[in-house]
Amino acid sequence: MLPEFKEHIESHFPEILSHPTMVAISGGMDSVVLTHLLIQLDIKPSLAHCNFQLRGEESDADAEFVSELAEKWNLQLYSKTFETKQIKAENRGSTQMIARDLRYHWFNELIDQGKSTYLLTAHHLDDNIETFLIHLSRGTGIQGLLGIPERNHPILRPLLPFSREEILRYAKNNQLAWREDSSNASDDYLRNRIRHHISPQLKELHPSFDPNFNRTIRQLTQEKQLAQIEIDRARASCFTSDGDGYKIEIEKLQALTPLAAYLYHFFEPFGFSQFGAIEKMLNGLSGKEIRSHSHRLIKDRTHLLLHPLETIDKTCYEIEAGTTHLQHPIGLQFEKVDQMKEKQAGVLYIDADCLQYPLTLRKKKEGDVFYPQGMRGKKKLSKYFKDEKMDTLTKENQWLLCSQDQIVWVVGKRGDERFKITPTTQNIIKVTLKT
Amino acid sequence: MLPEFKEHIESHFPEILSHPTMVAISGGMDSVVLTHLLIQLDIKPSLAHCNFQLRGEESDADAEFVSELAEKWNLQLYSKTFETKQIKAENRGSTQMIARDLRYHWFNELIDQGKSTYLLTAHHLDDNIETFLIHLSRGTGIQGLLGIPERNHPILRPLLPFSREEILRYAKNNQLAWREDSSNASDDYLRNRIRHHISPQLKELHPSFDPNFNRTIRQLTQEKQLAQIEIDRARASCFTSDGDGYKIEIEKLQALTPLAAYLYHFFEPFGFSQFGAIEKMLNGLSGKEIRSHSHRLIKDRTHLLLHPLETIDKTCYEIEAGTTHLQHPIGLQFEKVDQMKEKQAGVLYIDADCLQYPLTLRKKKEGDVFYPQGMRGKKKLSKYFKDEKMDTLTKENQWLLCSQDQIVWVVGKRGDERFKITPTTQNIIKVTLKT
Numbered sequence: 001m002l003p004e005f006k007e008h009i010e011s012h013f014p015e016i017l018s019h020p021t022m023v024a025i026s027g028g029m030d031s032v033v034l035t036h037l038l039i040q041l042d043i044k045p046s047l048a049h050c051n052f053q054l055r056g057e058e059s060d061a062d063a064e065f066v067s068e069l070a071e072k073w074n075l076q077l078y079s080k081t082f083e084t085k086q087i088k089a090e091n092r093g094s095t096q097m098i099a100r101d102l103r104y105h106w107f108n109e110l111i112d113q114g115k116s117t118y119l120l121t122a123h124h125l126d127d128n129i130e131t132f133l134i135h136l137s138r139g140t141g142i143q144g145l146l147g148i149p150e151r152n153h154p155i156l157r158p159l160l161p162f163s164r165e166e167i168l169r170y171a172k173n174n175q176l177a178w179r180e181d182s183s184n185a186s187d188d189y190l191r192n193r194i195r196h197h198i199s200p201q202l203k204e205l206h207p208s209f210d211p212n213f214n215r216t217i218r219q220l221t222q223e224k225q226l227a228q229i230e231i232d233r234a235r236a237s238c239f240t241s242d243g244d245g246y247k248i249e250i251e252k253l254q255a256l257t258p259l260a261a262y263l264y265h266f267f268e269p270f271g272f273s274q275f276g277a278i279e280k281m282l283n284g285l286s287g288k289e290i291r292s293h294s295h296r297l298i299k300d301r302t303h304l305l306l307h308p309l310e311t312i313d314k315t316c317y318e319i320e321a322g323t324t325h326l327q328h329p330i331g332l333q334f335e336k337v338d339q340m341k342e343k344q345a346g347v348l349y350i351d352a353d354c355l356q357y358p359l360t361l362r363k364k365k366e367g368d369v370f371y372p373q374g375m376r377g378k379k380k381l382s383k384y385f386k387d388e389k390m391d392t393l394t395k396e397n398q399w400l401l402c403s404q405d406q407i408v409w410v411v412g413k414r415g416d417e418r419f420k421i422t423p424t425t426q427n428i429i430k431v432t433l434k435t
Numbered sequence: 436m437l438p439e440f441k442e443h444i445e446s447h448f449p450e451i452l453s454h455p456t457m458v459a460i461s462g463g464m465d466s467v468v469l470t471h472l473l474i475q476l477d478i479k480p481s482l483a484h485c486n487f488q489l490r491g492e493e494s495d496a497d498a499e500f501v502s503e504l505a506e507k508w509n510l511q512l513y514s515k516t517f518e519t520k521q522i523k524a525e526n527r528g529s530t531q532m533i534a535r536d537l538r539y540h541w542f543n544e545l546i547d548q549g550k551s552t553y554l555l556t557a558h559h560l561d562d563n564i565e566t567f568l569i570h571l572s573r574g575t576g577i578q579g580l581l582g583i584p585e586r587n588h589p590i591l592r593p594l595l596p597f598s599r600e601e602i603l604r605y606a607k608n609n610q611l612a613w614r615e616d617s618s619n620a621s622d623d624y625l626r627n628r629i630r631h632h633i634s635p636q637l638k639e640l641h642p643s644f645d646p647n648f649n650r651t652i653r654q655l656t657q658e659k660q661l662a663q664i665e666i667d668r669a670r671a672s673c674f675t676s677d678g679d680g681y682k683i684e685i686e687k688l689q690a691l692t693p694l695a696a697y698l699y700h701f702f703e704p705f706g707f708s709q710f711g712a713i714e715k716m717l718n719g720l721s722g723k724e725i726r727s728h729s730h731r732l733i734k735d736r737t738h739l740l741l742h743p744l745e746t747i748d749k750t751c752y753e754i755e756a757g758t759t760h761l762q763h764p765i766g767l768q769f770e771k772v773d774q775m776k777e778k779q780a781g782v783l784y785i786d787a788d789c790l791q792y793p794l795t796l797r798k799k800k801e802g803d804v805f806y807p808q809g810m811r812g813k814k815k816l817s818k819y820f821k822d823e824k825m826d827t828l829t830k831e832n833q834w835l836l837c838s839q840d841q842i843v844w845v846v847g848k849r850g851d852e853r854f855k856i857t858p859t860t861q862n863i864i865k866v867t868l869k870t
Contacts, residue, residue: 137640139647141654145580190640198636205572205625212574219576220655222696226662233665261657 001162001170005037012150013158015118022046022078022116024107025069027062027179030122032069033167034159036176038120039073046076046116048107052084052099055181062179078115080106096188104155111154123148123157125210126164128217129202130194142224147217163210231265238266245295245307245393250282253304270295270306287392300391307393319359319401329361330399330411331434340421340428346435348401348415350408352427355419360402361411364395370407371417381407388413401431436597436605440472447585448593450553456480457513457551459542460504462497462614465557467504468602469594471611473555474508481511481551483542487519487534490616497614513550515541531623539590546589558583558592560645561599563652564637565629577659582652598645666700673701680730680742680828685717688739705730705741722827735826742828751797754836764796765834765846766869775856775863781870783836783850785843787862790854795837796846799830805842806852816842823848836866 009016016038023038023045025031038045049066053059063079070077088098107119128147135144150160159167171178203209238252248266256262263275271292272278281288281299288299291309298305313329326332340349368381385395401409408419412433421428444451451473458473458480460466473480484501488494498514505512523533542554563582570579585595594602606613638644673687683701691697698710706727707713716723716734723734726744733740748764761767775784803816820830836844843854847868856863 133637134640136651137637137644137647139641139643139650141651142658145651145655193636193640198633201628201633201636202568202572205569205628206574208574209572212572215574216571216576216580219699220580222693222699223577223658223662225693226665226696226700227658230661230665230668233668258657258660261661264654264657265661 001166002037002040005158005162006041008161009041009158013156016043016120016156016158017041019117020046020115022048022107022110022119024048024050024103024119024121025066026050026181027065027069028122028181029171029176029178030124030159030164030167032176032178033171034120034122035069035073035075036174037170044075045120046078048110048119049077049079050099050103050106051079051081052102053081054084054095054099062181065177065179078110107155116154118154118156120156120158122159124159124162124164124167125214126195126199128160129199129213130191132213132217133194133198134190142220145217146221146224161214227265231262234262235266239306242305243307245305248304248306250299250302250304254282267292267297267306270297272297289392298392300393303391305391305393314363316360316362319357319361321357326361332361332401332411333432333434335430335432337428337430340430346412346433348409348431349421350415350419350429350431351421351425352429353425355403355408355429358404359408360404361399362402364398364400368400368407370410370414373415373417373420375417381410384410384414436601437472437475440593440597441476443596444476444593448591451478451555451591451593452476454552455550457483457542457545457554459483459485459538459554459556460501461485461616462500462504463557463616464606464611464613465559465594465599465602467611467613468606469555469557470504470508470510471609472605479510480555481513483545483554484512484514485534485538485541486514486516487537488516489519489530489534497616500612500614513545542590551589553589553591555591555593557594559594559597559599559602560649561630561634563595564634564648565626567648567652568629568633569625577655580652581656581659596649662700666697669697670701674741677740678742680740683739683741685734685737685739689717702727702732702741705732707732724827733827735828736824738826740826740828749798751795754792754794754796756792761796767796767836767846768867768869770865770867772863772865775865781847781868783844783866784856785850785854785864785866786856786860787864788860790838790843790864793839794843795839796834797837799833799835803835803842805845805849808850808852808855810852816845819845819849 021038021043023031023035025035025047027049035045035047047066047070049063051059051063063081067077067079069075082099082102084095084099084102087102088095091098093101110116111119131148132145138144148157148160150157170176206212234256238248238256239246240249253259253262259279260275263278267275267278271294272290273292274290277290278297281290281297281304284299286299286301290297294309296307296309298307315329317326317329319326319332324334326334336352337349364381364385369378370381370384371378372384381400385398390398398413399411400407401411403419406418407416409415409431456473456478458466458470460470460482462484470480470482482501482505484498486494486498498516502512502514504510517534517537519530519534519537522537523530526533528536545551546554566583567580573579583592583595585592605611641647669691673683673691674681675684688694688697694714695710698713702710702713706729707725708727709725712725713732716725716732716739719734721734721736725732729744731740731742731744733742750764752761752764754761754767759769761769771787772784799816799820804813805816805819806813807819816835820833825833833848834846835842836846838854841853842851844850844866
């Protein structure tokens with residue numbers, strides 16, 4: 001396999017021929033073979049070994065084996081011992097996940113410290129087949145079928161196209177010694193089940209199963225990339241930034257085919273999974289809302305509004321008598337003035353004697369009514385919002401300045417008749433919205 | 436499974452609730468269950484049964500069983516016996532492929548005759564898993580992983596989301612009888628190997644393997660559709676129709692990423708498989724050519740030229756003295772005239788006495804030289820072509836009118852000095868290119 005490996009390195013990973021390279025070595029067959037192959041190509045990698053102390057003496061013997069190998073092959077060795085069991089006790093996740101996190105975290109540290117430019121792992125074709133089948137069984141979609149990435153800077157996996165069988169043959173032909181990991185037989189139930197019972201039978205279905213599999217995942221990766229280009233293009237045509245969220249034009253959305261695929265790709269990244277409901281929403285009533293754990297999607301007349309959940313501040317803020325400046329949640333300035341000047345956007349003049357403290361600053365609530373200035377009588381706030389053609393999110397973000405619970409000002413929009421300046425007003429307060 | 440089936444029909448195949456429907460019935464469990472399910476939904480399908488006579492008495496007994504079932508359930512039956520073995524002897528392909536072709540051909544006939552609007556087959560989830568794994572082992576790419584199509588008008592496959600296990604349970608619960616196909620155990624080696632040894636183990640990897648698998652192939656289908664949209668868009672931007680082929684702008688092609696994916700999708704449909712070579716060609720010398728079984732792809736300076744192989748006519752046509760009209764391969768008219776008129780595109784005046792018959796009409800060949808009118812001396816034809824900035828295909832399609840083997844006219848482009856009209860010319864022939 002050396003000639004094929006050489007060719008693969010030259011065509012896919014030429015960078016490791018001229019940059020410091022480190023191998024993540026367990027002492028098992030795969031990483032020992034990878035190291036040996038590199039040495040044959042006159043690449044002298046440094047080695048990084050993790051001792052997770054999960055198999056007692058065996059773990060220590062692995063570390064010892066790697067240390068001897070480094071000495072024998074004259075390679076720089078970085079070795080680290082982890083208190084994995086203790087760390088697991090203090091954290092969430094399986095032992096496997098924790099060990100993986102520790103490993104990659106340390107590898108990145110070594111890279112950051114300039115110990116190497118690249119870090120190579122010895123993942124191979126059979127690891128990839130196992131990963132493929134595990135993801136197939138879990139239904140994780142195309143992403144799960146793409147296999148282990150060949151490069152994920154600074155991590156490179158140059159053994160990925162080679163099978164365990166090829167690696168074993170190479171190891172034997174070169175009389176390499178390695179450590180058998182006893183956990184192979186029990187540690188990872190699913191993987192071992194596939195390795196010993198399913199993969200061998202699958203491979204018997206076709207004499208070229210291995211290269212065919214490699215070709216398939218390469219092609220799937222490309223299809224995914226092409227699909228992503230189309231998704232990005234379509235998203236750019238439908239989505240408009242809107243504060244910390246997006247407005248999405250429904251008409252453009254509905255022109256997309258297959259719509260279900262676009263909806264999945266557009267909204268899955270925001271935590272949504274109810275794509276059928278989203279599709280129905282497009283023709284549904286305005287105001288309809290669907291939530292994910294992090295976002296809300298609201299049907300407005302011509303658009304969907306997509307916003308982070310936390311944007312709607314539902315707090316009721318109290319404003320004590322004598323307050324001159326309010327900074328949060330919005331900027332308001334209160335001044336005593338002698339007379340009212342010309343009307344001005346963002347400014348309201350109030351008859352101070354009509355106010356009851358504390359004032360409150362809050363969002364709309366069910367049943368709100370007010371007496372819009374310039375109109376006779378009262379109006380439901382919801383009716384006012386509707387007449388103003390405010391979209392659902394704007395409604396929810398609209399602050400109301402209240403005297404106790406009576407609306408004094410739909411802030412920045414309309415004052416209330418009950419608090420306006422009249423010929424009998426003696427004390428005037430000018431409220432200015434600072435934006 | 437009846438409620439799930441009902442819901443599936445209502446949401447995915449509402450058309451069969453209101454149109455004549457036929458079931459392709461073998462007499463095996465799957466097609467018997469499908470028929471029974473439809474009857475429960477008050478759909479009375481007609482039945483179509485093929486007797487391929489491949490299993491002697493068993494085949495006849497299957498036909499008899501279906502006939503009795505049709506009578507018992509009061510369904511219209513169409514039944515046809517095929518001389519499959521004889522047809523196989525006369526044709527290429529495996530028995531299985533021939534039987535499939537015969538079956539679908541006959542089904543289409545029945546539909547064309549108006550016997551039904553739709554034809555339903557009983558393919559199910561486990562058929563789909565088997566097909567997926569067979570294609571995975573063959574490396575047929577994403578297309579092979581999409582599974583059996585749910586609809587391929589007029590054929591519909593409403594059992595696809597249901598597993599063999601569910602179908603078996605339904606059959607038992609409803610005390611249905613069916614015919615076991617003895618060939619299941621031997622006929623289709625690969626499929627049975629998967630069915631009995633691989634699928635059961637895969638399903639044990641995850642309790643929701645079946646629905647997860649359904650979701651995966653649905654998602655792969657959508658990814659493929661999205662990728663296809665991008666491919667079509669990119670193709671439209673790079674390809675320009677050019678006669679019976681295409682000109683493809685290299686600069687635009689090179690701007691595409693991942694280029695390998697686009698090259699695959701652009702050129703695979705024309706029979707190409709040498710995508711690495713095509714990629715190299717983009718920066719290669721003009722004139723470089725790659726062929727598929729049906730097409731040639733030629734590097735020109737700024738474009739690739741893609742053309743069917745048969746467009747280049749390499750024949751050398753002879754033109755006898757006295758010919759006045761030539762129609763094939765191009766239209767030429769020969770007239771004796773008294774005098775030469777003003778120069779005109781597509782017209783050449785020749786000194787008749789310089790010609791030696793038969794004239795020939797042919798394409799360029801190695802070593803061609805001529806004496807371009809208006810120039811002193813001779814010139815290599817290849818140099819002339821180059822100076823005229825003719826692309827490779829234009830060169831190859833350029834006809835040359837020759838006197839025996841001497842070039843008289845680069846047809847439509849430039850006459851030869853040796854044959855031109857001089858003060859001493861006595862007989863003039865006017866040659867006109869008819870387009």
